[in-house]
Amino acid sequence: MPDRKHVAAIDQGTTSSRCIIFDQDGAIVAVDQREHRQIFPKPGWVEHDATEIWSKVQAVVAGALAKAGLRASDLSALGITNQRETTVLWDRATGKPVHNAIVWQDTRTSALCNELGGTDGQDRFRDATGLPLASYFSGPKAAWLLDNVPGLRQRAERGEIAFGTIDSWLIWNLTGGTDGGVHVTDVTNAGRTMLMNLETLQWDTSILSAMNVPQDVLPEIKSSAEVYGTAVGQLAGVPVASALGDQQAAVFGQACYDTGTAKNTYGTGSFLLLNTGNRPVPSKSGLLTTMGYQIGGEAPVYCLEGSIAITGALVQWFRDQLGIIRSADEIETLAASVEDNGGAYIVPAFSGLFAPYWRSDARGVITGLTRYVTKAHLARAVLEATSWQTREVVDAMYQDSGVHITTLKVDGGMTKNNLLMQHQADVLGVPVVRPKVSETTCLGAAYAAGLATGVWNDLDELKAHWQKDAEWTPQMGAEARDKEYGNWRKAVERSFGWHEDGEA
Ligand SMILES: Nc1ncnc2c1ncn2[C@@H]1O[C@H](COP(=O)(O)OP(=O)(O)O)[C@@H](O)[C@H]1O
Numbered sequence: 001m002p003d004r005k006h007v008a009a010i011d012q013g014t015t016s017s018r019c020i021i022f023d024q025d026g027a028i029v030a031v032d033q034r035e036h037r038q039i040f041p042k043p044g045w046v047e048h049d050a051t052e053i054w055s056k057v058q059a060v061v062a063g064a065l066a067k068a069g070l071r072a073s074d075l076s077a078l079g080i081t082n083q084r085e086t087t088v089l090w091d092r093a094t095g096k097p098v099h100n101a102i103v104w105q106d107t108r109t110s111a112l113c114n115e116l117g118g119t120d121g122q123d124r125f126r127d128a129t130g131l132p133l134a135s136y137f138s139g140p141k142a143a144w145l146l147d148n149v150p151g152l153r154q155r156a157e158r159g160e161i162a163f164g165t166i167d168s169w170l171i172w173n174l175t176g177g178t179d180g181g182v183h184v185t186d187v188t189n190a191g192r193t194m195l196m197n198l199e200t201l202q203w204d205t206s207i208l209s210a211m212n213v214p215q216d217v218l219p220e221i222k223s224s225a226e227v228y229g230t231a232v233g234q235l236a237g238v239p240v241a242s243a244l245g246d247q248q249a250a251v252f253g254q255a256c257y258d259t260g261t262a263k264n265t266y267g268t269g270s271f272l273l274l275n276t277g278n279r280p281v282p283s284k285s286g287l288l289t290t291m292g293y294q295i296g297g298e299a300p301v302y303c304l305e306g307s308i309a310i311t312g313a314l315v316q317w318f319r320d321q322l323g324i325i326r327s328a329d330e331i332e333t334l335a336a337s338v339e340d341n342g343g344a345y346i347v348p349a350f351s352g353l354f355a356p357y358w359r360s361d362a363r364g365v366i367t368g369l370t371r372y373v374t375k376a377h378l379a380r381a382v383l384e385a386t387s388w389q390t391r392e393v394v395d396a397m398y399q400d401s402g403v404h405i406t407t408l409k410v411d412g413g414m415t416k417n418n419l420l421m422q423h424q425a426d427v428l429g430v431p432v433v434r435p436k437v438s439e440t441t442c443l444g445a446a447y448a449a450g451l452a453t454g455v456w457n458d459l460d461e462l463k464a465h466w467q468k469d470a471e472w473t474p475q476m477g478a479e480a481r482d483k484e485y486g487n488w489r490k491a492v493e494r495s496f497g498w499h500e501d502g503e504a
């Protein structure tokens with residue numbers, strides 16, 4: 001395909017959808033982005049309208065093509081990356097969702113997860129899936145919908161209903177929807193449902209029956225890089241050739257192809273993934289064992305993941321709820337106006353703590369307050385909460401894998417904050433590096449789609465595209481670091497036990 005040298009990627013994220021078109025060097029040609037509504041029906045519940053998401057996705061595809069001055073026929077392939085775990089059930093005949101999508105942050109299934117855990121607790125399905133039982137994952141969300149939308153279970157049992165994470169929903173629509181759309185997902189997304197067995201890469205029938213999810217609703221599990229089908233509509237004829245959960249796509253876009261390489265993406269939350277090679281490494285330290293990627297029929301690559309629920313969202317809270325800053329960028333100037341945190345620590349356990357604690361009973365705390373503490377110290381404490389949470393995850397990675405991360409590749413909205421990135425390097429004691437193309441999520445999806453369609457030949461070719469933009473090297477002494485880390489851990493302990501599960 002000599003004249004088709006562009007690859008498009010759709011990144012359907014928690015707050016917005018974007019489409020980026022890349023050229024053959026992996027450089028960005030055009031970007032278009034639109035937000036969608038966040039629906040909060042009750043405290044702790046978070047929903048999205050999947051129909052709205054589909055129309056925003058169509059709009060950003062049109063927008064990116066127009067900005068690039070390209071047509072569908074100029075694209076070699078389309079890749080998909082997406083917010084993970086968010087769950088959609090739809091009617092196969094009408095193509096309409098039967099309910100709003102339940103978002104990964106939604107905690108309505110906490111009580112159901114406790115019930116499912118029984119005497120094994122959070123570990124009941126950990127050996128098979130690599131995941132602790134938590135409201136974060138899709139399986140319990142699907143079970144909740146089947147039990148709570150009137151008549152849905154019967155319709156599902158009659159084969160009328162399809163389940164999908166957002167990748168499946170988009171691929172089904174892109175390839176024709178009710179008119180022959182393909183119902184597939186990839187291993188990285190299927191791995192976040194808590195319904196896929198990590199060794200067989202197939203749906204685990206014993207978990208399906210424990211969660212009471214009928215197999216007929218589920219998509220077929222495919223690799224992350226292969227042609228699933230051909231798009232219709234405005235992208236008619238373009239092969240839909242990759243799907244990766246957004247954090248795994250960032251691993252791919254950051255060229256973390258070697259065992260022992262790691263990246264951290266700093267957005268609303270932060271997700272640090274360490275490539276552990278072709279075998280799943282079980283976690284005893286509060287991490288997730290998860291898929292990294294699988295290219296066509298090749299052996300799958302696994303990762304250890306530290307999922308941190310709140311990092312950038314704490315900066316948003318500081319701006320929107322406290323009103324101390326007017327823009328996220330202002331936090332750096334305010335924090336830089338003082339030498340240190342003045343003794344204050346903020347633990348942003350707004351909806352419990354994810355890795356490495358998985359404590360749904362935790363709630364946010366600010367500790368160490370004295371009359372000396374100013375809003376500038378608090379601004380520092382907000383930023384430091386991100387680097388300390390990351391340090392805890394890196395320590396857990398070492399405990400589980402024996403791998404010392406020697407350089408951390410970073411990306412995401414918070415990485416433009418120099419003070420934060422310096423503190424991150426300081427508390428980890430290793431260099432932190434940011435690539436030139438910071439849109440690593442879309443880039444990863446584009447790379448995978450381009451590999452599947454012959455735009456790029458192999459991982460070495462992709463690795464050669466990676467270029468450093470900025471690097472921060474550690475400057476803090478070990479003694480100061482250890483003392484502050486101790487303070488942070490004391491603050492975390494103070495956050496435990498504030499909330500009863502099931503309480504609104
Ligand atoms: N200069 C900054 N310093 C610290 N945090 C920032 C800064 N700019 C943006 N952020 C935070 O980064 C997040 C947005 O990053 P982004 O990668 O776009 O996130 P997502 O993909 O999760 O929506 C927001 O939570 C915001 O508060």
Ligand SMILES: O=P(O)(O)OC[C@H](O)CO
Pocket residue numbers: 012013014015082083084085104245246247267268269
């Ligand atoms: O859409 P993001 O960037 O907030 O990512 C969400 C994660 O995939 C949740 O697991």
